[in-house]
Amino acid sequence: MTHPISRYPVPELKDLPEDVRERMLQVQEKAGFIPNVFLTLAHRPDEFRAFVAYHDALLLRESGLSKGEKEMIIVATSGANRCLYCVVAHGAILRVYEKSPLLADQIATNYLKADITPRQKAMLGFSLKVCNDSANIVEADFDALKAYGFSEEDIWDIGAITALFGLSNRMANLVSMRPNDEFYLLGRVPRDKR
Amino acid sequence: MTHPISRYPVPELKDLPEDVRERMLQVQEKAGFIPNVFLTLAHRPDEFRAFVAYHDALLLRESGLSKGEKEMIIVATSGANRCLYCVVAHGAILRVYEKSPLLADQIATNYLKADITPRQKAMLGFSLKVCNDSANIVEADFDALKAYGFSEEDIWDIGAITALFGLSNRMANLVSMRPNDEFYLLGRVPRDKR
Amino acid sequence: MTHPISRYPVPELKDLPEDVRERMLQVQEKAGFIPNVFLTLAHRPDEFRAFVAYHDALLLRESGLSKGEKEMIIVATSGANRCLYCVVAHGAILRVYEKSPLLADQIATNYLKADITPRQKAMLGFSLKVCNDSANIVEADFDALKAYGFSEEDIWDIGAITALFGLSNRMANLVSMRPNDEFYLLGRVPRDKR
Amino acid sequence: MTHPISRYPVPELKDLPEDVRERMLQVQEKAGFIPNVFLTLAHRPDEFRAFVAYHDALLLRESGLSKGEKEMIIVATSGANRCLYCVVAHGAILRVYEKSPLLADQIATNYLKADITPRQKAMLGFSLKVCNDSANIVEADFDALKAYGFSEEDIWDIGAITALFGLSNRMANLVSMRPNDEFYLLGRVPRDKR
């Protein structure tokens, strides 16, 4: 009953364009394995490149949000979109960044019960509105975030990360993208115990 | 930022009625810790007793559903109800019963992408209809399950487990019931590695 | 076109365990008939006992809510869950307790138009949030009730009654539980006129 | 805690235009009282006249639907719109037409559990789609009704009655229109017993 990693053909590394393969090898070097999002989206190299570029533009950018907070947004909205790949893979990254084995499951299920600050709850509340009901965003929503010290640029970050992962949630659901088994345990136990 | 295990008073073991304490000690013996659902619901012993009795009546009962399948229902519907306690605690039990470290996260997020059989997907589809839209259950829903070999009694089990955990999901959300930290890792790594 | 009282087998009184039959005879003594919820749930005596115990723990308990207010919660949330049995049966009990022939239909349809106090409307608004969206309950919801004098224990009552009848609404929808004809008229006319 | 019959001014009979008063007196003659929908909508005589004309055009028209079936549509969709006035008033009319004391509560709560024919359930399923999701009506919806013998003209009747009472449900909710107390009991007991 094990599903394949995608319903679409998955290219072999050797058949990929040089730049796409290069990127994968970099990630593999760092993570120890190639996340399936890379392998499955590389079925179409141009879309792969655009996705990676968008990802890097938002996630590597200096911001009023910490790297962990950006992952919180991804996990919360991927939970709302019921995207297995992103909940599991970004849940792992969130645990690693925040050095918290509990946070990902909390935020994927119900951020209101998570061990986070009121400021972070406000951030996730806004991201879920962008995710589920962006048409009804009003000035009061911006004001609520500013009361917690978020700048207009921070709010762009929250909205744009939500929007980008709304895209990848839909792609992952479309292709039935399977998370690598490695992600499930990552960040749950001290490195030396694994 | 760590939440308490309940917004309501949590009784100490020594202050509990004998039968309630006894039950907790039994579970502690077996699991190594007392699940917070026991401690938090014991704030009201009569309701505690009724809940435990209902739980046992359904989960210990002989059934066309395996013990693992019953936990699948709890995890899927608790995910839909966004109940942190039940997703985490019953997710752990599901991993242990099914000896699968992946299944709980899959089913809590999106059972359609889980490593389960078509029969089990049909079972979870029905349980989510009982969870979200029980008023619109029709004969065709029963027929779809019977085509997979479920009996009328099995369907009662599916519906009743869904209904009971809909109750506990609401209680857990109401009191902000916190899952024991132990549950998060349970069933994810071989016992000797923990 | 008359439906049976349940799609599942309905036991005969004589075939029931002593304690279960005893309970039914008590109710019959008092009400003049055996409510179908007893007969239909007794198909599984253990679940029957647990349900009745839970019911008694909540409804017979001393509380900041009156007996009529507890029934208001049941009727309002059963209306939201579109559960015919509970709307009709508990609607009858509500009419009797409140000595009001109008209240049940008002509350089952739209509590905002009912002849109740602002405090009772706040109570029902909260119970509908527990019923429909318990994951999003926040501190402000508790504060709104406390402004009307509800204690934390009262709020547990509101939530727990909602949760328990959410369970029985789902069971009643699952088995197509039929309300006894007697309930429809109960409390609508002075006793001597019936 | 008794609400007035409308949040808007309610004209006195003597101040109404002749034709409007005439209509009310006719109804009063027949029913024994003036339904509040007449008194409250007469706040604006032109709209009153249009509403009554629309009502008569649809409800007095020869049709493949019986008079009782037309009331079933009104009760089911008014339940979905949570309109107290129409549920109670048309529930009464439905009981009288169908000589059934149970049918109105059944259909207002959940038509799938009502003592009606499969043909009538199909009719109400369609009317609820017109009520809640008219944009997604497709040819298959028409086909399903035709399989039960409904003609295109009958389907217009179902849709138009749903649409007209969607209008009056919204007006009743807007003005908090109060059903006459008389309606609650009408059709529940044999005439000689009241």
Place this chain on the structure above:
Amino acid sequence: MTHPISRYPVPELKDLPEDVRERMLQVQEKAGFIPNVFLTLAHRPDEFRAFVAYHDALLLRESGLSKGEKEMIIVATSGANRCLYCVVAHGAILRVYEKSPLLADQIATNYLKADITPRQKAMLGFSLKVCNDSANIVEADFDALKAYGFSEEDIWDIGAITALFGLSNRMANLVSMRPNDEFYLLGRVPRDKR
């Protein structure tokens, strides 16, 4: 792939009752063509007359709302109901009344982004609540409008226009009413340029 103007028979002018034909000729005189809503609803002259009477009672009435504002309500709620006929036809009328080629598309899609006043946004927010959730209208909704200077009578107008076009949206969706091609361009270009 061009759809007919209605799935129901469309009467010829010559076959219509005198008063119905007269009304059509008046409109044709003024607009240069007969809007399809007239031709399609005239399939049933009595309902046609009632609809037109209701329409005139509300739209020709002196009000605290301008003629343009009334059309804004129709366009916003018809957008929510996804009614092609009313979005296109009343969008055209709105452009003409407001002498704005942009307003109709803005309001049909998302009134919060339209070039209108805060007062008009409040009006449309209320009309969408009447459209989508009239059962939950509360005093605070009235208060919010009164803060912008709307009277109780103005609020009746907002609600009643919403309710009437909720009726015609459902009829148009039912019969697949086709907007006249002429409406699409009306009010978008200066008259002498067409």
Place this chain on the structure above:
Amino acid sequence: MTHPISRYPVPELKDLPEDVRERMLQVQEKAGFIPNVFLTLAHRPDEFRAFVAYHDALLLRESGLSKGEKEMIIVATSGANRCLYCVVAHGAILRVYEKSPLLADQIATNYLKADITPRQKAMLGFSLKVCNDSANIVEADFDALKAYGFSEEDIWDIGAITALFGLSNRMANLVSMRPNDEFYLLGRVPRDKR
């Protein structure tokens, strides 16, 4: 009451990186004006580049979908997301590609009433499922499209275009992106008449 084109700073052409400015001048050359999506997203050049790359990868790609069909997907899903910018701007492009002045308003409002083929309706039905409920996509959804001749790669196109514009819909709603006035009329009148 005219809104600015974005709530965020809009860069001047001269201040933009060479490649970004170059792209804008190309579009301006072709369209006669610079679409505001370029100006507003260029506030962050890296995200701009990624968005444009994604856009080109999908929309310039050879496909089993025509250029007009790709725009139909954008218009239908942007309507569902209530994104003013995309409904108006891509509505214009759709009219131009399909040489149809009516199609955009039809599809933005309700594709089921549009002058398109059954195959195109199936395509839009699927795109709306990806837009609104991607977690529940199942094999039967793919089968339904294949029955109309869509290949797996075509289905990826439908899903990916939906996903990308779900991203831009959210960004446009977030920044209150204003469509250029020119778009509203584009493709509605023969070129020589404008």
